[in-house]
Amino acid sequence: MKKFFTFLLVVVLVLLCLRIAGVWKSEPDDKNKNRALEPVEVDTTADSVAMEQSTHLKFKGVPIDGSLAQFLSRMQSKGFEVTSGRRDEIHRLEGDFAGFKQCEVYVSTLDNQDLVSRITVCFPIQDQWKNLYGDYKTLKEMLVEKYGRPVSCVERFTDYLGNTGEETYLMHSVSRGGCKYVTRFSTDEGDITLSIEQREGLYCFAQLVYQDKENSQAVRKSAIDDL
Structure with a gap:
């Protein structure tokens, strides 16, 4: 019986030693894990000054310029969420904008370059003309207040359905x-285009496109150099 208790004591001691050794071994990994989760410090004050001094067209206060990663980071700090990865040089975000909830925002970069150049905002989908036109009209009024008179404006229907004036026919015309x-509005920094759009003949919505002038000229210069 004494030998049995002695054996049992040895087993317990061995297991205890293995347990302690396991804790010591895993300790560095836990520290590395916590270190990896620590947020990267950013000088927000310096970044805010840089954005304010930028000569590029701004979207929600963020210059339409710089690398995609930098732009997405700045947009996330504004409350936007990245909802899809890169596809054909475009990233998709979602968030509130200009008083509208859950807008889709598409960030475009220059071909073969990591440089943001255009932002497209798709406002909530509408299935009634009065609401669709209401979104367009509201945005147009705010843009006029901020940027002045537009450089061009076309507002008409091009088919017989739209020219009937009937609510239902108007939406059929939009979807077709x-x-x-x-x-379109023009500024020293770039152009802003407001329009009514449709997607796949089903989804009708107001849309805004912000095109930075400096980066657009860079693309044009590069294209001319190829000639």
């Missing part, structure tokens, strides 16, 4: 591509 409502 018969609605041409486009207003």
Whole structure:
């Protein structure tokens, strides 16, 4: 019986030693894990000053310029969420903008370059003309207040359905591509285009496109150099 208790004591001691050794061994990994989760410190004050001094067209206060990673990081700090990865040089975000909830924002970069150049905002989908036109009209009024009179404006229907004036027919016309409502604003930093759009003949919405002038000129210069 004494030998049995002695054996049992040895087993317990061995297991205890293995347990202690295991804790010591895993300790560095836990520290590395916690270190990896620590957020990267960013000088937000310096970044805010840099954005304020930028000569590029701004979207929600963020210059339409720089690398995609930098732009996405700045947009996330504004409350936007990245909802899809890169596809054909475009990233998709989602968030609130200009008083509208859950807008889709598409960030485009220059071909073969990690340089943001255009932002497209798709506002909530509408299935009634009064709401669709209401979104367009509201945005147009705010843009006029901020940027002044537009440089061009076309608002008409190009098919017989839209020209009937009937609410139901108006939406059919929009879904068939018969609605041409486009207003363009021009600034020293770039162009802003407001329009009524449709996707797949089912989804109708107001849309804003911000095109930075400096980066657009860089693309044009590169294209001319190829000639």
